[in-house]
Each structure stands twice: as C-alpha cells, then as structure tokens.
Amino acid sequence: MLELRALRCGYGLVEAVHGIDLNVRRGCITALLGPNGAGKTSTMMALAGRVAIQGGSVVFDGEDITRLSGGERTRRGMALAPEGRRLFADLSVGENLTVGGYTRSKADAARAQERVFGLFPRLAERVRQRAGSLSGGEQQMLAIGRALMSSPKMLLIDELSLGLMPAVVDSIFATLLALKAQGMTVLLVEQNVPRALRDADDVALLVAGRIVFTGPAQEARDSERLSALFLS
Ligand SMILES: Nc1ncnc2c1ncn2[C@@H]1O[C@H](COP(=O)(O)OP(=O)(O)OP(=O)(O)O)[C@@H](O)[C@H]1O
Ligand SMILES: [Mg+2]
Structure with a gap:
C-alpha cells in the first residue's frame, strides 16, 4: 500500500530522517517504533505532506505522491491523527x-x-x-x-496510547483491529512497545533517523535479542 524508498525529510538545513526504506502492507497494521527524537513524527508528518521531503520517494497505492501536497494526499486516501x-x-x-x-x-x-x-x-x-x-x-x-x-484507505496515527489508561488503550486498539478487518491499512507510532509487538502485523525500528529493523511483529516478539533491541 505504501512504499518509502530512501526517504529523507527534515526542517530546512536539518535532516531528521536519513534515507529510510519501508513497506506498509495493505490491510495490515505496521508499528513504527523507536526512542525519543528518532524521527518517527518527522516521518509521519512527511507522509502526510506536512514536513518537507528532502530526498527519496513515497509511493501510495501505486502512485508516486512524493511531490503532492497534504490536501492531495488526503484526497487520495491518506489521513493522519497527529502527535x-x-x-x-x-x-x-x-x-x-x-x-x-x-x-x-x-x-x-x-x-x-x-x-x-x-x-x-x-x-x-x-x-x-x-x-x-x-x-x-x-x-x-x-x-x-x-x-x-x-x-481514508490508510490511517496514520502518531502516539496512539500516550498518556492514556490501559483500558482506554485496549478499546482504541480493538477499534483499530475492527477497522483492519474492514480492510483499513494502518501505520502507527507507539511508545508502548509490548502493546505494539502484540497487535501489529509488522514493525519497524527507527533509531537516529535510520531504520535498524523491519519485519513481522511476531519475529520481534519471539526473538529475545530483537525484543531487547526494541525495548532499549
Ligand atoms: N520543527 C522542527 N524544527 C527543527 N527540528 C525539528 C523539528 N521537529 C523535530 N525536529 C528534530 O527532528 C528530530 C526528530 O524528531 P521527531 O519529532 O521526528 O522524533 P520522534 O521520534 O517523533 O520523537 P518523540 O518520540 O519524542 O515524539 C529531532 O532531532 C528533533 O529535534
Ligand atoms: Mg514524535
């Protein structure tokens, strides 16, 4: 559904994300994880057309949207719930x-x-x-x-659970799973790593503007080495 190729984005002369590759599969929930300042919000805002893309490309539903405005991306079926x-x-x-x-x-x-x-x-x-x-x-x-x-065909959510009680987070994740069952594609940023590893299909770990792991959430869950990496 969404393909990022060597995506660079940032603010004026400051580059926050240094050329990342990421595939978001149609009808799946992908979690973008990483420490504070890693560039998660910059990536989400660049996808929504609200932070400048400085290099690379974004293909959404088969169309190159790299140069499109935020409004044009909304019309093509991408929507952001921002941080x-x-x-x-x-x-x-x-x-x-x-x-x-x-x-x-x-x-x-x-x-x-x-x-x-x-x-x-x-x-x-x-x-x-x-x-x-x-x-x-x-x-x-x-x-x-x-x-x-x-x-939208695809929902971007930055910091889904931040500051919310576990019961509320449960209810929002249940709604996301219901949306997924109706065919929605979701890319979310989440601080609660165990939660994301449990409910997402795929995960990507972003550290200092670079992707250091992408793969099935189950792989990250089942490998002690990867779980430790995600939680560090
Ligand atoms: N408006 C801005 N102007 C300049 N630099 C910015 C701006 N917003 C973010 N940055 C910088 O870009 C880098 C990535 O920040 P970003 O907000 O994308 O990280 P994040 O992974 O979302 O962090 P957090 O987990 O704290 O939300 C940081 O070094 C940050 O200081
Ligand atoms: Mg952020």
Missing part, C-alpha cells in the same frame, strides 16, 4: 469531525460521521461537547475519528 492530537479545543466534537470531512460532499461527510459514531459511540454521546473538555481517551478517539472523516 498531540491537535484538536480544535473550542470547537465541539461534531465541528471537529466536520473539519476532518472538509474535502467531502455534505452527504458523504454525513455517512462518514455515522461510521465514526459506530466505531466510537462515546463521540456520538458527546457530539455537542467542547473538544477541549473531553477526557484524554475521548480526545484520541476524536483525533482518529476526525482522520476517518475523509474515508
């Missing part, structure tokens, strides 16, 4: 979702919103509540729901 969630705190749940569906017709956005409410009933109950007054877990649901409003 820190970036909700509009003073807008309601419903208004935040409307923003996520800005590229769609009214009828399509209404259908997408019904689907989001089916996945996250908590959001339906709080449709008029200010996003800033939601719990952390509800805010993460809203950030994912807003991304789903464009009915």
Whole structure:
C-alpha cells in the first residue's frame, strides 16, 4: 500500500530522517517504533505532506505522491491523527469531525460521521461537547475519528496510547483491529512497545533517523535479542 524508498525529510538545513526504506502492507497494521527524537513524527508528518521531503520517494497505492501536497494526499486516501492530537479545543466534537470531512460532499461527510459514531459511540454521546473538555481517551478517539472523516484507505496515527489508561488503550486498539478487518491499512507510532509487538502485523525500528529493523511483529516478539533491541 505504501512504499518509502530512501526517504529523507527534515526542517530546512536539518535532516531528521536519513534515507529510510519501508513497506506498509495493505490491510495490515505496521508499528513504527523507536526512542525519543528518532524521527518517527518527522516521518509521519512527511507522509502526510506536512514536513518537507528532502530526498527519496513515497509511493501510495501505486502512485508516486512524493511531490503532492497534504490536501492531495488526503484526497487520495491518506489521513493522519497527529502527535498531540491537535484538536480544535473550542470547537465541539461534531465541528471537529466536520473539519476532518472538509474535502467531502455534505452527504458523504454525513455517512462518514455515522461510521465514526459506530466505531466510537462515546463521540456520538458527546457530539455537542467542547473538544477541549473531553477526557484524554475521548480526545484520541476524536483525533482518529476526525482522520476517518475523509474515508481514508490508510490511517496514520502518531502516539496512539500516550498518556492514556490501559483500558482506554485496549478499546482504541480493538477499534483499530475492527477497522483492519474492514480492510483499513494502518501505520502507527507507539511508545508502548509490548502493546505494539502484540497487535501489529509488522514493525519497524527507527533509531537516529535510520531504520535498524523491519519485519513481522511476531519475529520481534519471539526473538529475545530483537525484543531487547526494541525495548532499549
Ligand atoms: N520543527 C522542527 N524544527 C527543527 N527540528 C525539528 C523539528 N521537529 C523535530 N525536529 C528534530 O527532528 C528530530 C526528530 O524528531 P521527531 O519529532 O521526528 O522524533 P520522534 O521520534 O517523533 O520523537 P518523540 O518520540 O519524542 O515524539 C529531532 O532531532 C528533533 O529535534
Ligand atoms: Mg514524535
């Protein structure tokens, strides 16, 4: 579904990611793991068209999207729930979702919103509540729901579980597995390594802007050497 070839990205003269190769398989959950400052967010933002790509290429669903804008990537079916969630705190749940569906017709956005409410009933109950007054877990649901409003083929989630209670994380991962069962492709960044190794199909370990391992999550789970590497 997504192929990164020798991807370089960063900020002005500073390169944060130094030429990474990564394949994200269609209909699978891939976890991008690595220590603070490794370049995970830079990679996710570059994929979403919000951080400059300085070299290499990105092929999404058979099309080279390296030079496309963020909006053009959204229209082709890629959506990001960014680190820190970036909700509009003073807008309601419903208004935040409307923003996520800005590229769609009214009828399509209404259908997408019904689907989001089916996945996250908590959001339906709080449709008029200010996003800033939601719990952390509800805010993460809203950030994912807003991304789903464009009915993407692929969902990028940066820091899925950060700051959330285990029960809430369980519920969000269960929703991701339900989305996967409907054919969704997911690339997520996750600090909780055991959790990611358990629920992802594939994993990639990014250290200091370079990929040091990619492969099936099961391989990383079953090998003591790899588990230790991922947890270090
Ligand atoms: N806006 C920016 N301007 C300049 N450098 C930046 C900017 N954002 C990030 N960087 C640098 O890029 C590198 C990678 O940062 P990035 O946020 O991608 O890491 P990360 O793996 O997401 O870390 P974390 O786990 O802490 O979220 C770091 O050296 C960081 O200082
Ligand atoms: Mg980050």
